Amino acid sequence: MTPDHAPTDTACDIFCAVIDNFGDIGVCWRLARQLASEHGWQVRIFVDDLRAFHALCADVDPALARQEAAGVVIEHWHEPAHAGQTLQIADVVIEAFACELPPVYVAAMAQRGRKPVWINLDYLSAEDWVADFHLRPSPHPHHPLSKTFFFPGLGAGTGGVLKERTLDAEQLAFDRDAWWREHVGRSVPPKESTVVSMFAYENPAIDGLLAQWRDARSPVVLLVPEGRISGALARFFGLPHFGAGSAAERGSLCAHALGFVEQPRFDALLWAADVNFVRGEDSFVRAQWAKKPFVWHIYPQADDAHLPKLDAALAHYASGLPHAARDAVSRFWHTWNGAGSPDWEDFWRHRPALERRASKWASELASVGDLAGNLAEFAKSQLK
Numbered sequence: 095m096t097p098d099h100a101p102t103d104t105a106c107d108i109f110c111a112v113i114d115n116f117g118d119i120g121v122c123w124r125l126a127r128q129l130a131s132e133h134g135w136q137v138r139i140f141v142d143d144l145r146a147f148h149a150l151c152a153d154v155d156p157a158l159a160r161q162e163a164a165g166v167v168i169e170h171w172h173e174p175a176h177a178g179q180t181l182q183i184a185d186v187v188i189e190a191f192a193c194e195l196p197p198v199y200v201a202a203m204a205q206r207g208r209k210p211v212w213i214n215l216d217y218l219s220a221e222d223w224v225a226d227f228h229l230r231p232s233p234h235p236h237h238p239l240s241k242t243f244f245f246p247g248l249g250a251g252t253g254g255v256l257k258e259r260t261l262d263a264e265q266l267a268f269d270r271d272a273w274w275r276e277h278v279g280r281s282v283p284p285k286e287s288t289v290v291s292m293f294a295y296e297n298p299a300i301d302g303l304l305a306q307w308r309d310a311r312s313p314v315v316l317l318v319p320e321g322r323i324s325g326a327l328a329r330f331f332g333l334p335h336f337g338a339g340s341a342a343e344r345g346s347l348c349a350h351a352l353g354f355v356e357q358p359r360f361d362a363l364l365w366a367a368d369v370n371f372v373r374g375e376d377s378f379v380r381a382q383w384a385k386k387p388f389v390w391h392i393y394p395q396a397d398d399a400h401l402p403k404l405d406a407a408l409a410h411y412a413s414g415l416p417h418a419a420r421d422a423v424s425r426f427w428h429t430w431n432g433a434g435s436p437d438w439e440d441f442w443r444h445r446p447a448l449e450r451r452a453s454k455w456a457s458e459l460a461s462v463g464d465l466a467g468n469l470a471e472f473a474k475s476q477l478k
């Protein structure tokens with residue numbers, strides 16, 4: 095990646111502990127690349143799971159303690175107390191998702207003449223309280239340090255979500271025909287087909303949905319990146335597995351399994367489809383930038399703590415829809431997240447309204463500002 099900003103002397107360390115899946119490293123890696131390429135920062139990222147990282151960036155070698163990719167220094171955070179090959183304290187220190195910084199690093203931060211800007215980057219939530227807590231400081235109990243909570247969000251007063259400066263232009267330049275030939279080995283399906291991309295966790299609602307697509311009046315072409323939902327596809331088609339390169343047909347449904355691609359190439363899948371099923375945090379955000387109808391499989395939490403977050407996201411995104419479409423989206427998202435059986439027709443008959451809303455919503459969301467830009471601006475104001 096060529097930086098579009100001259101290097102500055104702002105050094106930034108990002109600490110990322112991978113809990114599971116790809117979202118933690120997905121968000122941190124995207125942020126790291128943006129801060130390096132768009133803001134010219136000297137970024138170093140500490141990651142405890144280089145295998146997950148390797149899936150998003152093939153240049154990352156899981157065997158190396160320290161390496162560089164896309165202009166970012168990568169340190170294998172092999173144990174919680176490890177603070178890198180050299181103990182060097184950055185100007186901006188980002189602990190992602192409340193992971194704990196190495197104590198020796200915190201102690202050295204406290205010793206530093208000019209104290210670093212210490213940010214706890216939280217998970218994305220569209221809930222209203224987020225704007226009240228965004229940028230709140232939290233003094234350290236023992237050291238002369240204060241950390242600031244930085245909350246991503248979908249509404250005014252929050253940190254926003256990540257969006258690269260070049261993203262819209264890349265989407266405009268996207269060659270859909272070429273993508274289909276390269277990634278699916280066939281040409282773009284005819285207009286009367288509906289193309290669905292499916293990135294989801296295991297989901298009991300998938301069987302019913304696949305049956306509805308099989309029995310649909312017009313063709314449905316399903317694109318499934320290899321992953322946690324692949325087993326359900328294999329069962330449905332009576333195959334031993336549904337790995338990358340597999341394809342199967344039943345009635346109106348034709349499904350293709352795709353390989354997991356590097357992170358900068360993931361957006362193209364969303365651009366290639368008519369409607370996107372996404373999950374977690376980062377793919378959920380990308381689906382919004384893709385300006386297409388989408389369905390969110392939210393990361394499930396204990397005691398259904400995720401459900402208010404699902405409703406909060408709906409309140410933002412679906413508020414601009416006509417009533418009937420809004421209700422249908424809400425029903426469909428809830429059933430996809432465990433509350434009964436999804437009804438595809440009930441959802442997809444609102445396609446024109448959903449398509450109109452998708453573009454409008456992307457501009458509303460863009461007005462909150464890009465998270466990397468918002469974070470850089472805040473840090474700069476503190477570093478003065």
Ligand code: TRH
Nearest residue numbers: 115116117120319354355356357360374375376377393
């Ligand atoms: O993988 P996720 O489910 O991630 C998470 C984690 O579970 C995390 O612990 C949790 O806190 C968080 O969700 C809310 O979903 P997410 O966030 O969409 O991350 C997936 C990443 O994988 C995203 O950056 C896109 C990327 N990706 C690729 O790079 N290539 C691919 O082919 C695909 C399918 C995804």
